[in-house]
Amino acid sequence: MDIIDIKGLKKNYALGSTTVHALRGVDLTIAKGDFMSIIGPSGSGKTTLLNVIGCIDNATEGSVKVSGREITKLNDREITSMRLHHIGFIFQTFNLIPVLDTLENVEFPLLLMRKLSKQDIRKRAEKLIEEVGLREYIKHRPAELSGGQRQRVAIARALVTNPDIVLADEPTANLDSVTGEQILNLMKEMNRIENTTFIFSTHDANVLKYARSVVKIRDGLIVKEA
Amino acid sequence: MNFLFTISIRNLFRQRRRSILLGSAIAIGTAVLVLANAFAHGISEVLFNEIVSYVSGHVSVSFTKGGNANNQVFHDGARIREIINKRVPNVKRVDEAIGVFARAIGNAKADNVILVGMDPSGDGVDEKEAEKLAKNFKELEGHFADLADTTVENPVCLAQEKAKTLNVKLHDVVRVRFTDIRGQTQAARLTIVCIMKPSNVFMAAPVYLHIKTVKRLLGYSSNDVPQLYLSIENPRKDAKRFADSLHAGLNPPLAVIDGQLSVHGSGVEVTLLSLRTDSASLALVDSAMKFSARTAADSVNPKKAVIISESLSKITGLQPDDTCTISYEGKFGDEPGGARLIVTAIAAAGSGIDGQVVLVNERDFYKTFYDVWPKSTVAVNGPFRPDTEIGIYKAFGGEWLLAPRSRTTRDVMKLYREIAQKGWKAIVVDVGSMYETASMVLNLEYALNMITAACVMVLFFIILIGVVNTLRMTIRERTREIGTIRAIGMQCVDVRNSFLIETGLLALISALSGTALAFVTMFGLSQLTFKTDANPLGMLLVDGHIFFAPTVLAVCFFIMLIVGIAVVTAYFPARHAAKLSAAEALRHFE
Known part of the structure; x- marks a missing residue:
């Protein structure tokens, strides 16, 4: 079953008086539970593709279905709700909320959902923090954590809502190779445990060995799927 | 909502220096605002409770006899007190008041x-009053x-x-x-x-x-009252209303003297009416009355008029230039009242005064009337009672003259100038509340309130500029963070609210600190003693100390106002932050 179905996706940006064609007609389907890597050089459109799939950016043209819903037709409230309930994000620069500690950062998406009780939120957040190996850093703020630890918190935060898809934009780019490997192993482990679809972008060829499937993108077009 | 508060409070403390600077400005502004208001209210309290209530009472009833502002007397004090009791029964105390210049x-x-x-130690001076x-x-x-x-x-x-x-x-x-x-x-x-x-x-x-000593020294009799000052429970609320009600109750009845007219040894029962001699009344007499006979002097100087009816002329044989005497029973004591009158005109039949009546010019009439207050009143039957429908009715004078209600001290002063200039013969009764008698003094309170309003404006701009600038910087610095929380799934409205809560909290903490600062300053300033022997501004001090009177209501209002201004000012930058596209915000680098 395909969790993502993209047809003829185009995305243009206005850059001053010129228009940048970031995506020029992408067709792509991604199966549920996949662990996919999108690879390509800088400026090839990897981040734009992830942003459109993650409902952060809207498409200029084409159709994008995420979890069976056509996201190009949703309004701001619906699309925000879509992000909250179906998609998790892992950023290259971690993007944790600096005024919240580890536990609060992980709890944050669940609080936004306003569905679970305080106790259930706490239980779920603590479970994930334990799974990413940060039990003893639960009360630490992001500034008190290393890069690898921050990314682990980001992974826990991305998974805490039990999303259909986790999108990771170059998750190892700001980490040393050992920590990068640990993060990828963790993501893979989570993919196995939670059966969550992981899509991550990278331009590091060494990372590819972790991916179950690879999409190569260049100049806004998919040039190869494997 | 709780987590929004948590994030907002932590963000507030995260930008400590900026928050302290803006917070200090708001706190100082609040302190000035509370201080100015407490000072203005303190002055107003001193004016109302200490000065106005002593100088003019909360409501005053003043009497001016013969157009002389120093002749403050009304000869039937019990009557006025009765009207006061009837119209304003809730009055706390009625004091007689006299102030006379002396060397x-x-x-x-x-x-x-x-x-x-x-x-x-008079009636109505309770323990609280005695303490005061x-x-x-x-x-x-x-x-x-x-x-x-x-x-x-x-x-x-x-x-x-x-x-x-x-x-x-x-x-x-x-x-x-x-x-x-x-x-x-x-x-x-x-x-x-x-x-x-x-x-x-x-x-x-x-x-x-x-008061008894002063009344005796000034020649007041036991039935006479000087000015009356009414103290009421809630003067700010009720003074004007009470004064209006009392004014309505003091509408004078028609002045009548029922007595015995004696001429050539025979007597006849007659009623004397006062003929007002202002130009409007004299014009009314000229147009509404016909005379069958009048002296040359009466035509020249109608202010000396003594007009009798034709029927009375027939009964008594009185003609113009004839002299008659009037005697009547007084209301107080055994001494009868009386007057000697020279008839100046005889009104033709059909003038509306057909009967046993004598119209006497107001100067002679009131001299007699006030010399011995007559027992007769218009409410009881007498030899003659005029029909209220007749043309000259409005030219007949009342037992006193009720001055129209003044609105300001200026109006009061104008009224007394007019009384002195026109030399009204009837006692002029004036009802005033502290708002009119002390309106000039109260202008001071108004001026101070204006200063408070100016403080609000200054504070408004401090908050406006401070909050807008701070939020702009904050939003710029936190753009990626806004992108992150939007990407995670925070709705626009929650982003906006988090900024509003942050600003509201800053304003609230600052306003509370400012209020505390104001109270400390008030305490400090009220400890200072000023020597004010030769300074008229000393009247605004209590025991040489500045008197502040902050009210809970005003302080709460100011705090809410400041928080309100801050939140409204923050609304637009906060909305701008909330509407940022998540993708663009995430791409933002400082």
């Missing part, structure tokens, strides 16, 4: 003084209560400063010269029974005697 001579020193009558009196007039030597001592010759109490000016001590005698209510210059010896220190420099100028 005082002490021990080789002289000074101008005001003789003020008071009754420190003791606070406002601190006895240094002797006792205030001795003002009522009948064994002492004209006991008087004066301020320490006045005693120094007159070079007198306790038990010394002060000689005073003043004009009584009959316009005659009188002299008296006053014995000092108390030297006190008033809480307010304003109250140091007069010398205080018992």
Whole structure:
């Protein structure tokens, strides 16, 4: 079953008086539970593709279905709700909320959902923090954590809502190779445990060995799927 | 919502320096606002409770006889008190009040003084009032209560400063010269029974005697009342309403004197009516009345008119230039009233005054009427009662003249100028509330309130500029963070609310701190003692100290106002932040 179905996706940006064609007609389907890597050089459109799939950016043209819903037709409230309930994000620069500690950062998406009780939120957040190996850093703020630890918190935060898809934009780019490997192993482990679809972008060829499937993108077009 | 508060509070402390700077500005602004308001309210409290209530009462009823502002007397005091009881039954106390300018001579020193009558132990002076009196007039030597001592010759109490000016001590005698209510210059010896220190420099100028002593010295009889000051429970709320109600109740009835007209040894029952001699009334007489006979003098000077009806002329044989006498029963005492009149005109039949009636010019009429207040009233039957529909009815005078309600001190002053210039013969009764009699003084409160309003405006701009700038910087610095929380799934409205809560909290904490600062400053300033012997502004001080009167309501209002201004000011930058595209915000780099 395909969790993502993209047809003829185009995305243009206005850059001053010129228009940048970031995506020029992408067709792509991604199966549920996949662990996919999108690879390509800088400026090839990897981040734009992830942003459109993650409902952060809207498409200029084409159709994008995420979890069976056509996201190009949703309004701001619906699309925000879509992000909250179906998609998790892992950023290259971690993007944790600096005024919240580890536990609060992980709890944050669940609080936004306003569905679970305080106790259930706490239980779920603590479970994930334990799974990413940060039990003893639960009360630490992001500034008190290393890069690898921050990314682990980001992974826990991305998974805490039990999303259909986790999108990771170059998750190892700001980490040393050992920590990068640990993060990828963790993501893979989570993919196995939670059966969550992981899509991550990278331009590091060494990372590819972790991916179950690879999409190569260049100049806004998919040039190869494997 | 809780987590929004948590994030907002932590963000507030995260940008500590910026928050402290903006918060300090708001706090100082709030402190100035609370301080200015408490000061204005304090002054207004002093004016209303300490000065106005002593100087003019909350509601006053004043009487001016013969157009002379110093002749403040009404001869049927019980009647006025009855009307007061009927119209404003909730009045706390009714005090008689007299203030007369006098020249005082002490021990080789002289000074101008005001003789003020008071009754420190009168009816309605409860424990609270007595305490207030003791606070406002601190006895240094002797006792205030001795003002009522009948064994002492004209006991008087004066301020320490006045005693120094007159070079007198306790038990010394002060000689005073003043004009009584009959316009005659009188002299008296006053014995000092108390030297006190008033809480307010304003109250140091007069010398205080018992009201009965002043009334006796000025020639008031037992039925006479001077001005009446009404103290009410809630003056700010009720003073104007009470004054209006009392004014309506003091509408004068038609003045009548029912008596015996004697001519050539025979007598006939007649009614004397007052004929007003203002130009409108005289014009009315000219147009509505026909005369069958009149003296040349009457045509030349109608202000001396004594007009009898044709039927009365027939009964008595009176003709113009004839003299007759009137005698009538007085309301008080056994002494009858009377007058000698020279007839100046005979009104033709059909003028509306066919009967046993004499129209007397107001000068002669009121001289008689007030000399011995007649027993007769228009409410009971008499020899003649005019039909209210007749043309000249409006030219007949009432038992007194009720002045229209004044709105400001300026109006009051204008009224008294008019009374003096026109020389109205009827006693002019004027009802005022403290709002009119002290409107000029109250302008000071208005000015202070304007200062408070200016503070609000300044504060508004501080908040406006401060909040907008701070939020702009904050939003710029937190753009990626906004992108992150939007990407995670926070709705626009929650992003906006988090900024509003942050600003609201900053404003609230600052406003509370500012209020605390204001209270500390108030405490500090109220500890300072100012020497105000020669400074009229001293009247605004209590015991030489600045008096602040902050109110819970005003402080709460200011805090809410400041938080409100801050939140409204923050709304647009916060909305701008909330509407940022998540993708663009995440791409943002400082």
